[in-house]
Amino acid sequence: ARLYDYLIVGAGLFGAVFARQAFQSGKKCLVIDKRPHKGGNIYCEDIDGLRVHKYGAHIFHTSQKEIWNYVNRFVEFNRFTNSPLAYYKGKLYNLPFNMNTFNRLWGVVSPEEARIKIEEQRRKYASLPEPANLEEQALKLCGEDIYQILIKGYTEKQWGRSANELPAFIIKRIPFRFTYDNNYFNDEYQGIPKGGYNLLIEGLLKDIEVKLNTDYFENRSYFDHLADKIVFTGCLDEFFNYECGPLEYRSLRFEHEQLEIVDFQGNAVVNYTEREVPYTRIIEHKHFEFGQQPFTIITREYPKAFAAGDEPYYPVNDSLNTAKVKKYKEKAAQFPHLLLGGRLAQYAYFDMDDTVEAALDLARRESLF
Ligand code: FDA
Numbered sequence: 548a549r550l551y552d553y554l555i556v557g558a559g560l561f562g563a564v565f566a567r568q569a570f571q572s573g574k575k576c577l578v579i580d581k582r583p584h585k586g587g588n589i590y591c592e593d594i595d596g597l598r599v600h601k602y603g604a605h606i607f608h609t610s611q612k613e614i615w616n617y618v619n620r621f622v623e624f625n626r627f628t629n630s631p632l633a634y635y636k637g638k639l640y641n642l643p644f645n646m647n648t649f650n651r652l653w654g655v656v657s658p659e660e661a662r663i664k665i666e667e668q669r670r671k672y673a674s675l676p677e678p679a680n681l682e683e684q685a686l687k688l689c690g691e692d693i694y695q696i697l698i699k700g701y702t703e704k705q706w707g708r709s710a711n712e713l714p715a716f717i718i719k720r721i722p723f724r725f726t727y728d729n730n731y732f733n734d735e736y737q738g739i740p741k742g743g744y745n746l747l748i749e750g751l752l753k754d755i756e757v758k759l760n761t762d763y764f765e766n767r768s769y770f771d772h773l774a775d776k777i778v779f780t781g782c783l784d785e786f787f788n789y790e791c792g793p794l795e796y797r798s799l800r801f802e803h804e805q806l807e808i809v810d811f812q813g814n815a816v817v818n819y820t821e822r823e824v825p826y827t828r829i830i831e832h833k834h835f836e837f838g839q840q841p842f843t844i845i846t847r848e849y850p851k852a853f854a855a856g857d858e859p860y861y862p863v864n865d866s867l868n869t870a871k872v873k874k875y876k877e878k879a880a881q882f883p884h885l886l887l888g889g890r891l892a893q894y895a896y897f898d899m900d901d902t903v904e905a906a907l908d909l910a911r912r913e914s915l916f
Contacts, residue, residue, distance in 0.1 A: 886913075
């Protein structure tokens with residue numbers, strides 16, 4: 548018999564939830580991670596009690612009561628509500644597009660006035676035939692003002708291309724809200740763990756053996772013989788030695804800065820929608836947890852083309868990559884002891900609640916309940 552029932556590659560949210568279920572069912576698990584910390588991308592660095600989201604801002608939100616109850620078993624959540632702002636040429640606009648935004652743009656006060664104004668803005672582009680690119684698509688959906696002030700520059704920075712060279716399908720619809728509600732999410736539950744995400748991970752991995760600074764690929768043959776089954780949450784293409792070609796990602800660069808002031812922007816998230824400003828967002832971490840520190844830490848977020856060695860953040864779900872993923876998954880299906888999970892091995896954009904759900908589903912399929 549092998550030493551462990553499960554070797555779990557990756558101590559991120561997926562690996563941690565799966566490990567918890569396996570452990571609770573009496574299975575012997577080893578979790579390894581190549582990073583020097585647990586938590587994968589939800590990890591926060593604690594700087595004198597101020598927690599910095601090192602891999603991008605993370606706000607937990609879900610409409611699924613079971614998922615909310617599950618995470619609340621391990622940590623309590625605060626009442627943080629995501630209400631980002633957009634900064635454009637010295638003015639601030641509320642997001643998502645709602646009555647506060649419309650009031651700021653046009654001075655309209657009632658929902659009726661706002662609807663009329665938006666219709667008027669759109670009318671100019673209503674006769675456009677099939678939109679040929681993102682610019683035409685956006686103009687057709689929201690008209691000139693919202694497009695120029697809140698969409699164009701931000702989108703161009705994000706994709707590194709101008710809007711009239713981007714495909715129209717990137718923007719399918721633009722949601723408008725005709726109330727004065729700045730809550731970004733429509734989900735019933737949201738918040739940030741009190742004390743930070745690391746407590747969630749610590750709770751999930753309590754009493755479970757974890758080895759950090761340990762890369763599966765550096766000692767593959769050893770790890771392959773250690774457990775009956777492998778739960779792999781790393782990159783799908785890397786697992787198969789890039790046999791069907793490398794998968795593409797979009798990456799990000801984060802620039803963290805500590806400032807000896809109490810408050811920099813009065814809000815957790817401010818988007819910068821001007822093309823001329825090189826970053827897309829500034830995150831001020833203390834506001835996720837209503838921090839009272841005498842100093843603050845901000846992070847400027849820069850979009851970045853993916854290059855070897857970069858952190859793979861977002862999958863590029865175009866037809867080429869989708870075809871490669873299909874081939875890789877066919878290969879994976881030939882190994883009954885191999886279980887793929889999480890955002891990297893599934894090559895999918897998973898929010899945290901999707902990740903928890905997927906890990907619980909896999910645990911159920913393994914009869915770990
Ligand atoms: P994750 O990447 O966290 O974990 C995988 C782990 O495997 C990593 O720790 C890695 O080091 C390890 N690993 C990989 N290869 C290995 C190897 N060869 N050997 C050993 N270890 C290996 N969601 C949400 O709900 N609200 C939000 O606000 C955000 N915000 C957000 C911002 C940004 C910029 C991104 C990229 C993502 C989000 N998310 C989010 C999504 C969220 O980050 C995601 O759902 C989870 O972190 C996914 O957890 P995983 O365990 O799948 O991957």
